[in-house]
Structures are given as structure tokens and as C-alpha cells.
Amino acid sequence: MTTIDDQTEAPTVDDLDAGNHAGRQTQSIGRLVEKYAILIAWAAVVAVFWIWRPETFGTLTNFQNIFGSQSALLVLTLGLIISLSAGEFDLSIGASFSVGASVLVWLDVEHGWPIVLSVLVVLGVGAVIGVTNAVISVRLGVPSIVTTLGTSTLLGGLLLGVTGPQIRSGLDSGFVDVVRTKQLGLPGSFWLALALTVVVWYVLQHTPLGRHLLFVGKGREVARLSGVRVDAIRFGSLVASSILGALAGMVLAGTSASAQVGVGSGFLLPAFAAAFLGATAIIPGQFNAWGSWVAVYFLLTGITGLSMVGYSGWPEQVFYGGALITAVVLSQLAARARGRAALRST
């Protein structure tokens, strides 16, 4: 490895200019590759499966299926990146997801509540979960990873006791239509998730609130010394996370017109995977909405292609985990290379 200390002869001004220029060029190319690496990988995955199975993978219907079937996971991931951006781990977001799906169906089907009222109540329950997490973590100082682990288990038990273990179906057809009816070939859930992605992107990247959120996540004490209302930001991030978790559960319930207790537990790790994979793309090193969007659909494209060519099951998990590890490692290596290049150019 070459460093400034390795130089045995003092460089001239021209040498320094040339070096700085080359360094900046290397940095910018590296940064560009890093920024769009997953998009490039996504395109490669599409190309491979398109060539492999043109008659099934390379169809409009298939892409409509890919984009139309993971909206619940995307909404959940968007909720997760809000709390992660503030440096909080919300492990109860899976339980909020289960609450969203199960309580909605339970209120609407079992108790005959109007669907609009049921949706509002579920969002309210999501807020209560978030406030509970926030009070314990922010006000009482318990680490959020511990708090949300506890509330997650607590909610799982309460939900089982209240709604029972059976699958419940028959959700309001109007709600199901909103979630499933297609516009431009894609279901309502896709457009809802896309709109939320835009909102979260705008808030995180283009508002003072978003910048404060990122400051708090990067360094709580520095943010506090800078005058940021750290506790309020942390509190709000946990509440927003739970509300979006409950909303994601309702999206899933609308997709299947049914719900079962515990459904959210299966979404928790994929949401974390998408959030961390997304943090390596578009705005590398930062949880971001478009990175998450790309990550969710990149992973889904890969496992869809694998199952279409007959590699369903364990190969999908290998792809899922392998893609996450590879992206994070490459992102780390790229960051180190950038750091070395910056060092060389000074």
C-alpha cells in the first residue's frame, strides 16, 4: 500500500495537480459505481433470467407480478429505516405488522366495524405501540433494542389471546379492492408503497427534520450540543416506525383479504436485510428510501428468477443472504478505497 510517508522524493506542483486530478477522478468513479452497484447487479440478474427463461421471466406479467407483490415488505422497511436513521433498533416492528393485519381483520370481520374506523383504530394502536417503546427507551433510558424485544413478545402474546391463532378471512371487499385493483398494470399497494417512498425520501433528504434525524443517528451527543432536540427526534422516530409497521400489516391483509397472528415475524429479518442492503445503494452509508426500494425489488427479482428456473427453496435463501453480505462487504471495501484515494490526493 502506498501512503504519503512512502514518498522518497518531494513531488512537484504539476505532480501534485495531476495526482489530485487522478485521485478525484478515481474517487468519483468509485463513488458512482458504489452508488449504483445494486442497480447494475439488478440489471445483470434481470438479463440472466431473461435469457434463461424468456418465455416466462421476460414477460410484462412477470414484472407486474414482481413489482406488485412486495409492497407490504417495502412499507415495513420504510418504517424501519426511520428508526434506524435515528440510531434506534425497532425489533417490535414485526409485531406492529402482525397487529396491523390481525386487528384490522378482527375488528372488521369479527366485530363488524366499518373499515375506515377499523383502519384508523389500527393506526392508533400502532401509535400507542410506538409511544410505549419511546417512553421506555427515550424517557427511561432503556436501550431500544431491549425495549422493543420486550414489547414484541408482549404484543405477540396479547394478539394471540385476543384474536386467536386461526386464519381469519373475509376482510371488507372495498378495502381489498383499494389494495389490489390495478392501475397501469400494478396494484394499489404498489402505488401506496411508491408514494410512501417518495414521502420518506423527501423528509429524510430535503427537510430539516430529516437532517436532524440523520444527525441524531450519526452522533447523539454532537447533535444535542448542536441544539437538535434529540429526545423528541428519537421519540418520533419510534412512533413513526410502529405506525408504518401497522400500516404494512394492513397492506398485507388487503392483499390476501385475511390475516393470521404472528405473520409479522416472517417479515422482520427481510425488512432489516432490505434496510441494510439499501444503505449500500443510492446514498451509500446512509439508510435511504430509494436504496430500500431498489433493495426490495432486487432481492425479489433474484428469487423470482430462481424459482422460475426450478431453484425454489434453499437457493433463494442463499441468494438473499449472499446478496446482502456481498453488497455490504463491497460497500465497505469501496469506502476504504475511497479513503485511501483521498489520502493519496492530499
Add this chain to the structure above:
Amino acid sequence: MSRTRITSRMLGAALCISLVAAACGSDDTESEPAVEEEAEEEGAEESAEEEAIEEEGAESEEAADPVADGVAEAEALVAAASEPVTFAVPDGVGEVDLAGLEGKKVAIVSLVQAVPIVLQWEEEMNAAFEGSGLEVTSFDGKFDPNEWGRGVEQAIADQADLIFLLGIPPIAVAPQIADADAAGIPVIASLQGTPGKTLSDVPELTADVGFDYRIPGEMIAQWFVADSGGTGNALILSSDDNTASPDVWGAMEAEIERLCPDCTFTREDSTVPEWSDGTLQARTRSLMQADPTITHILAVFDAMTLAVEPALVELGVEETVRVAGFNGTPAVMANVQAGTAVKMDVGNPNMWFSAGAVDAVYSVLLGEEPIEDAGVPFRIFTEENMGDIDTSVEDSLDWYGIDPLAEYRALWGIGG
């Protein structure tokens, strides 16, 4: 938790026993019509009338001792169910028109491939499809409703000719089934407890094939009544997040009540993840400590006993509490064979279901009426009738004395 105490029946049984005991002192063996005649005789003395009524009670109780009769019936049923099974052709199974199947695509969307029995059904279906000319694809539903729906949508995008839902509750993918129906693709559900029961829940469903989960529930109850001599106290372990569970325990409880007025039982529900995360083991321990009079633990699905047995060992009651379950899972069969607390397992030749499911696929693709109940038989396994069979993997011929796939293939006219 639900608790059923058959108090009134116990009182009735006690009354019957006391009447029988009282009647034992009498030497009179007159027949009932004769007694009636005597009782109706005009001007008869009061003492003679009382004696006649007493004799009538004795006669009827001797004829119907509900406890002994129930145990005797249970023992006979258990003995019959312990024998190897025989092949019986479900109505509608016959020769298959291979030309009508050539080049068609079948998409299997399975509940979760990580569960061995589900994967076994799928692999056996693939074996049964061999030689049919069908192209069969597989989708792992990962025990995730979102994935189940995605699997159906992907099959539609893949232009499948038929979608087979392996163990997936159709009500959880009703909108997607409607999409398939709109696209002209038939959808078959399977293994939902009682064959055909989901057709009314999801009208767009083409067929619902499987086996009757109530039968193993009844068999477990019969074994319990026989094994306890009609005096057992059972803890029933259910798992109602599986749609077939209520069929199994419902039949189990009804059969216990039918055969055994002196038996008692309680039921405790656990979710599928709780079987293996330590919760069921801890729960079993607590329940056993709360009610030390429990003599039997009856699991709706035998994989639950893998958590129950260690709990009994921890409490030191593995020699006194007896366990049974349903599914013929190899690891549980090995426990039965090894003489652990798991004394009985109800199994069924899974290949029989898989072949029956494939027959339903053929029928739908050929425009014929599919079978609903594959007619799968069940067998009771205990240490006594297992001998030294290889329990490491299910072998229909070795375990049940039959090769269902060969039988089906002969009927279909496909291969050997």
C-alpha cells in the same frame, strides 16, 4: 384452555354401578317381557312390584355397562387399526389419457419446504408425475401468506395450466385464486382437514383433495381409552394455527366422550413455532405440575411430542405418563420403537395421498371430476407391532405393507 369435566356422566355411571351391585344379590333371571307382565298384573302385591322393578334395573345395567363396553370397543378398534393396511381404490380413479396431458404445466405452491413432511409430499408428487408428460414447477411458500399469494400470481404469470396448493389454506389466498380463475387456470387446494371443506369458503376453487384428519383423532382417542382402561385423564395438545388441527382434536374429544364416560381431558393450544422454540416444552412441564393426575398426553401432531418427551424426563414422569400423536414422523416413530414415553403414533402412507393428489390433477386437466378424499388409510404404531422396521425414513411397504404408487400407476396405465 378448555376443560371438560363430564360430571353428570360420572354421577350417572356411579348410579349405574350401585344398581348393578344391588342387583347382584338377586338370583332371579326372568326375562324383561316376563317382568313387565308381572309388573302390569292387576292387584299384585307391592313387594312383588318393587322386586320386579329392581330386577328390571339389574337386567338393563348388565346389558350396558358404558365403561366396560367403551373399553372393549376401543380395544377392538385399536387392534384392527394396528394391522397393515390394504389398498382400496377411491371412486373415480382409472386409466389416464396421456395425450391430453402432454406439454401442460402444473405449478405446485407449497406451504413451506422447510417442513420435512411437506417436502416429502411434494417430492412424492413429483415421483408420481413421472411419465405423465407434464411440466411441473415448484414454489416454496415459506409459511408466509405473502409468499403463498406471490406463488399463485407467479404461476399465473408463468401461464400454468393448473395450480396445486400443497397444504396452503385457500382462504389466505382467496383474491389470488380469484385471479387464477379469471385467467382460466384451475386451482386445487389440499390437506385442509376434511376433504372438500374449503370449497364453500372459496367458490373459485376447483377442488379440495386430501385425507380425513378426523380419523387419526378418533384413533388416538380409542387408544387412550383402551390404554387407560377407561379411567384416564388426558392433556390434549392442539395447534389451531394449522387449519387441520380442529378436525383432529374435535374428533378426538368426541370419541373420548362417546367411548369413555369416566375419562377426563383438558386441551391446550400452541402455535407451530412454539413446538420448537422451547415454549411447548416449558408449557408441558407447567401443566403437568399443575395437574399431576394427568395420565396421557395426546398431541394433535406427533412432532409436538419431540418437545413433550423431554419435559416428562425433566419431571421424572416419563415412566408413568404415556404419550401419543399423529403423523408417523420418522423421529417420533423411532421414539416409539425405542420405548420412550411416546407409546403410540398414528401414521398414514403419505405416498398414497401424493398419488391421490396427482390423480386429482390429472382429472382436472382432462376435464373429469376429481377425487376429494384420497381414501388414505391410517395405522396405529406401538412398540409391539413395529418390530425392527427402519424408522429413519418412511417406507410404505415396510411400514404399511403396501406400495400405493405402484397400485396407482397400474390403474393409471403409466409406467411400471
